[in-house]
Amino acid sequence: MKKLLASLFAVALLVGCGQATSEGTPAAATEEPAATEATSGDAKTYNVGVAIYQFDDNFMTLYRNEVDSYFKTRGEKDGVTYNVTIVDGKNDMAEQSNQVDNFITQGMDVIILNLVQTSSADAIIDKVVAAGIPLVLINREPLGDDGDESYKGILDNPTVCYVGADARQSGTYQGEIIAELENHGDINGDGKVSYIMIEGDPENIDAQYRTEYSIKALKDAGIEVEQLDDQVGNWAQAKGQEIAANDLSQFGDKIEVIFCNNDAMALGAAAAITAAGRKVGEDIYLVGVDALDECVEMVNNGEMTGTVLNDANGQAHTAVDVAIDLLNGKAIENYYWVDYVKVTK
Numbered sequence: 001m002k003k004l005l006a007s008l009f010a011v012a013l014l015v016g017c018g019q020a021t022s023e024g025t026p027a028a029a030t031e032e033p034a035a036t037e038a039t040s041g042d043a044k045t046y047n048v049g050v051a052i053y054q055f056d057d058n059f060m061t062l063y064r065n066e067v068d069s070y071f072k073t074r075g076e077k078d079g080v081t082y083n084v085t086i087v088d089g090k091n092d093m094a095e096q097s098n099q100v101d102n103f104i105t106q107g108m109d110v111i112i113l114n115l116v117q118t119s120s121a122d123a124i125i126d127k128v129v130a131a132g133i134p135l136v137l138i139n140r141e142p143l144g145d146d147g148d149e150s151y152k153g154i155l156d157n158p159t160v161c162y163v164g165a166d167a168r169q170s171g172t173y174q175g176e177i178i179a180e181l182e183n184h185g186d187i188n189g190d191g192k193v194s195y196i197m198i199e200g201d202p203e204n205i206d207a208q209y210r211t212e213y214s215i216k217a218l219k220d221a222g223i224e225v226e227q228l229d230d231q232v233g234n235w236a237q238a239k240g241q242e243i244a245a246n247d248l249s250q251f252g253d254k255i256e257v258i259f260c261n262n263d264a265m266a267l268g269a270a271a272a273i274t275a276a277g278r279k280v281g282e283d284i285y286l287v288g289v290d291a292l293d294e295c296v297e298m299v300n301n302g303e304m305t306g307t308v309l310n311d312a313n314g315q316a317h318t319a320v321d322v323a324i325d326l327l328n329g330k331a332i333e334n335y336y337w338v339d340y341v342k343v344t345k
């Protein structure tokens with residue numbers, strides 16, 4: 001009876017709410033009871049809650065748009081309606097936690113979650129699991145005690161998984177892009193590569209690994225390195241530009257390579273490089289990660305030395321496919337990995 005009422009309510013909700021929203025506020029009323037697996041005619045409808053850490057992020061914007069559009073593709077193919085609500089955590093963990101509470105109250109059938117802070121993973125996983133809702137974590141990987149892919153909250157729960165890319169690989173590719181240059185990044189021939197590092201959010205394992213593994217790849221290739229500066233740009237273009245501009249005026253020609261943990265910050269650094277009268281490929285090198293369209297174009301015309309494809313489409317499709325497997329009660333893996341790809345001219 002409860003289930004029947006819930007289904008009837010769900011149909012009413014769906015008729016009232018229509019299709020997917022990409023707004024900060026969920027389309028469905030936040031105080032209402034569960035709307036689970038409604039059936040309208042023969043077509044099934046599932047409610048999907050997607051919580052993104054912050055809409056104002058170039059890469060996660062591509063990712064969330066692809067999640068939305070691929071749910072539509074799958075819906076047409078499967079003859080099912082996926083009613084997708086995407087919310088903006090505004091880089092605020094308390095806000096995101098409330099959004100997850102709302103998803104639970106609304107009776108989402110599955111939740112896809114890009115955590116604001118991985119340190120809150122347990123608290124969030126616990127409440128979603130307690131509510132009986134399957135959960136797909138994306139992009140921000142909570143690490144196990146050993147600092148590896150053995151996060152208890154994921155391993156212990158058969159309806160929780162993580163979809164992502166191994167950030168060590170992206171860092172390694174960044175270092176290799178420099179190591180594989182004819183002069184191995186040593187523009188002034190003093191026997192070492194002098195660099196600055198512009199980091200993403202330091203709580204984020206992508207930032208930690210890219211910072212570490214880019215330099216490790218240089219060292220592993222037998223190249224001596226000198227770090228001139230290492231600063232946090234929080235994934236943001238404006239911050240990347242500010243840090244690069246300050247460093248270019250402080251260290252001048254000593255800077256041979258600017259490593260950015262992502263392309264948004266590399267776009268900022270590229271603007272600072274031009275403003276300082278320097279030229280990528282001639283007197284400085286610049287690498288990022290993500291392969292945003294504008295950065296791939298810059299790599300092609302020499303304004304960036306290289307980038308690394310962070311496959312937003314591949315990750316979005318995997319996340320959606322596994323969410324749908326969960327909706328269908330299929331057994332899933334704990335972890336799904338999508339490869340990075342090195343991008344040079």
Ligand code: GAL
Pocket residue numbers: 057058059060139140200204206235261262263264289290310
């Ligand atoms: C990274 C990506 C960054 C930023 C970050 C957010 O994987 O390279 O650009 O989107 O995720 O967590």
